[in-house]
Amino acid sequence: MVYRFFNGIGDYALLMWRVFRRPESWRETWKAFWREVDLLGLDSLWIVSIISLFMGAVVTIQTALNLDDPFIPDYYIAIAVRESIILEFSPTMVSLILAGKVGSNIASTIGTMRTSEQIDALEVMGINSANYLILPKIAASVFFNPMLLTLSLVLGLAGGYLAGEWTGMVVSSDFILGLQMGWDPFYISYAIIKMIVFAFLIASISAYFGYTVKGGAVEVGRSSTTAVVNSSLAIIVFNYILTDVLLN
Amino acid sequence: MIEVKGLRKSFGEHEVLKGIDVNFEPGKANLIIGRSGSGKTVFLKSVLGLHDVDSGDIVYDGRNVAELSKDERTLLRQEIGMVFQGGALFDSQTVLENVMFPLNFFGDMSESEKRDRADFCLSRVRLDSAHNRFPAEISGGMQKRVAIARAIAMNPKYLFCDEPNSGLDPETAIVIDNLIQEITEEYNITTVINTHDMNSVLEIGDHVILLKEGYRAWEGTKDEILHSEDEAVLDFVFRSELFKKVKEALRK
Ligand SMILES: Nc1ncnc2c1ncn2[C@@H]1O[C@H](COP(=O)(O)OP(=O)(O)OP(=O)(O)O)[C@@H](O)[C@H]1O
Ligand SMILES: [Mg+2]
Numbered sequence: 001m002v003y004r005f006f007n008g009i010g011d012y013a014l015l016m017w018r019v020f021r022r023p024e025s026w027r028e029t030w031k032a033f034w035r036e037v038d039l040l041g042l043d044s045l046w047i048v049s050i051i052s053l054f055m056g057a058v059v060t061i062q063t064a065l066n067l068d069d070p071f072i073p074d075y076y077i078a079i080a081v082r083e084s085i086i087l088e089f090s091p092t093m094v095s096l097i098l099a100g101k102v103g104s105n106i107a108s109t110i111g112t113m114r115t116s117e118q119i120d121a122l123e124v125m126g127i128n129s130a131n132y133l134i135l136p137k138i139a140a141s142v143f144f145n146p147m148l149l150t151l152s153l154v155l156g157l158a159g160g161y162l163a164g165e166w167t168g169m170v171v172s173s174d175f176i177l178g179l180q181m182g183w184d185p186f187y188i189s190y191a192i193i194k195m196i197v198f199a200f201l202i203a204s205i206s207a208y209f210g211y212t213v214k215g216g217a218v219e220v221g222r223s224s225t226t227a228v229v230n231s232s233l234a235i236i237v238f239n240y241i242l243t244d245v246l247l248n
Numbered sequence: 249m250i251e252v253k254g255l256r257k258s259f260g261e262h263e264v265l266k267g268i269d270v271n272f273e274p275g276k277a278n279l280i281i282g283r284s285g286s287g288k289t290v291f292l293k294s295v296l297g298l299h300d301v302d303s304g305d306i307v308y309d310g311r312n313v314a315e316l317s318k319d320e321r322t323l324l325r326q327e328i329g330m331v332f333q334g335g336a337l338f339d340s341q342t343v344l345e346n347v348m349f350p351l352n353f354f355g356d357m358s359e360s361e362k363r364d365r366a367d368f369c370l371s372r373v374r375l376d377s378a379h380n381r382f383p384a385e386i387s388g389g390m391q392k393r394v395a396i397a398r399a400i401a402m403n404p405k406y407l408f409c410d411e412p413n414s415g416l417d418p419e420t421a422i423v424i425d426n427l428i429q430e431i432t433e434e435y436n437i438t439t440v441i442n443t444h445d446m447n448s449v450l451e452i453g454d455h456v457i458l459l460k461e462g463y464r465a466w467e468g469t470k471d472e473i474l475h476s477e478d479e480a481v482l483d484f485v486f487r488s489e490l491f492k493k494v495k496e497a498l499r500k
Contacts, residue, residue: 024322024353024354025352025353025354027352028352028353112339113338116334116336116339117332117333117334117336118336118337118338118339120293120298120330120332120336121330121332121336121338123298123325124296124298124325124328124330125325125326125349125350125353125354125402126321126322126323126324126325126326126353126354127353
């Protein structure tokens, strides 16, 4: 078990070594990059939007219920909501959702290419298949996920605002006031750093499980499950490490 | 010419190839035959360099693969075309894009030259009407033809085909065989074909190698194989009732 884990890490490192090489054709890699942005990024807009709106709303209601005390002014609720959304909920939750959606997509696409010998076909042509298939996916995720994060932050706070308004728990002027109080721009950098690390983890770990599939359709299915589980675990672990390193 | 000397390959404990020596000459179809599981695919992939071999030399017209630098190997790869057992077409790309794929990566053709070349290769395999369809939308026989078109797009000196006509009806299978044969002779390609189809052997088998239990059990031409009394040949070729009758007739 432990042996398999470290063996896997070694294989993963070797694969990344082959991924980060100069592409045989920059033009083809560039084309593939935009294809991936479309497939992995743009295609996730709606799910990220919906999740963020509801997440913001729920966080606001929860916080309002917990801080329901006449001595605590209502704008404190907005501050708390802002911190939780920017620091934790948006980057982590959105990444976990993407690990499920994008991770399984990456693992099964690459896994199918492996079992149907499409990867061998690339290698025979003299193309570094790891580089051509995986680099654009990692690059597209690292490039686009921070944009998804920005969207998520905006919609999360909007969801909070709307929930406060509709339930009457936080008056809108208080909410706006709270959002502006004690504002530290580093929080945004912090969230983006997290998002970039998570994007790399999702794309590279899922690609690893797809690329190393042996067998047929059943194994491809299994690898896509394993990819989602492992990239989610990696996100949780790195979330802890990054929080510790960046905020302490 | 491709020379294979003492090729050995194992997976863990299981030794699949136990020292194979064979030469493949240009301009004719070299056929590897043998039962399912006898190591034909492993052999082909080893010669291609998709598997790391345990020992042995593979020499492409004087170039020993083991002694080539990474760049030289990439150059050699561009002289190789391969038709995989399942076609291995890129399923997110249309037929035309599949054939243009290697041209996009290598060489310095303009967009219209690439298109012309792809059109030419597709018409060469007699496929003129499926350019914009996806692999999932065409029949197995058409997929094989697209795979051949893609394999010859770069004008290869060496062509490898892994069971190019498995899963096809006998008529289409013969069409594919003859197509490969024609292309081989026309461009003087060194062609290696894996098959377990005796029809192919009798149709295009200028040079036939029988693999059995990791060894080269027999080697000869399609005419010799019919008259051979070699045990391995008798065992593999003359298994079916049809071929038993053929053999009896030939012996008379
Ligand atoms: N990647 C691999 N890892 C382990 N064993 C393998 C691998 N590839 C092939 N083998 C083993 O090597 C042997 C030969 O397989 P191979 O695919 O070459 O057979 P084949 O002659 O091409 O059969 P078929 O006609 O069915 O395609 C089999 O016993 C197979 O289990
Ligand atoms: Mg095979």
